[in-house]
Amino acid sequence: MKIEQEILQEKFEDSYQKAIINLIFTNNWLRDLQNEHFKQYDILPQHFNILRIIRGKHPNPVSPGEIKKVMLDKGNDITRLLDKMVVKELIDRKLCEHNRRKMDITITDKGLELLTAIDVPLTIFLDSIKNRFSKHDAEQLSDLLDKLRG
Structure with missing residues (x-):
C-alpha cells in the first residue's frame, strides 16, 4: 500500500x-x-542482534564495547541488555584473564539453541520480503539508504 x-x-x-x-x-x-x-522467544530484537554478533565470534569471547560498535541499534544500554541475557542463560560474562578491566562475553549452548530455533521462521520471514521486490530493487534500495546516510 x-x-x-x-x-x-x-x-x-x-x-x-x-x-x-x-x-x-x-x-x-x-x-x-x-x-x-x-x-514468542521472550527476547527483543536487540537481544537477537547481540546473540548473532557473539555467535559470529564463537568460540572466541567478545567485549561489550565490540558488541556495541557493530549493533544495529546503538541507542540501547548494552549493560542492561547483557544483564538480561545472562539471567536468561543465553550468554556468559566473565572478567578477561589478560585484562581485568575488560569483560569477556560468550554465547551459551542455550543461546546457540535459541538462534537455531529462530533461524527457520526468520528465513521464512525474509523470504516473504524477497517476494515483494527483485534482487536489483533490494540492491538499489540499499545503495539509496547508504547514499542518504552520506
Missing part, C-alpha cells in the same frame, strides 16, 4: 519529505514485525 493511503495524507511538501516519512513509517513497520516475531 502506498504511504499516502497508509497515513491518510495526500499531500507532502516535496518528494524528500515523502521519502523520509515513508522511511520512518517503514522502519516502524519492520520494528513492529520483529518485536512480534521475537516476543
Whole structure:
C-alpha cells in the first residue's frame, strides 16, 4: 500500500519529505514485525542482534564495547541488555584473564539453541520480503539508504 493511503495524507511538501516519512513509517513497520516475531522467544530484537554478533565470534569471547560498535541499534544500554541475557542463560560474562578491566562475553549452548530455533521462521520471514521486490530493487534500495546516510 502506498504511504499516502497508509497515513491518510495526500499531500507532502516535496518528494524528500515523502521519502523520509515513508522511511520512518517503514522502519516502524519492520520494528513492529520483529518485536512480534521475537516476543514468542521472550527476547527483543536487540537481544537477537547481540546473540548473532557473539555467535559470529564463537568460540572466541567478545567485549561489550565490540558488541556495541557493530549493533544495529546503538541507542540501547548494552549493560542492561547483557544483564538480561545472562539471567536468561543465553550468554556468559566473565572478567578477561589478560585484562581485568575488560569483560569477556560468550554465547551459551542455550543461546546457540535459541538462534537455531529462530533461524527457520526468520528465513521464512525474509523470504516473504524477497517476494515483494527483485534482487536489483533490494540492491538499489540499499545503495539509496547508504547514499542518504552520506
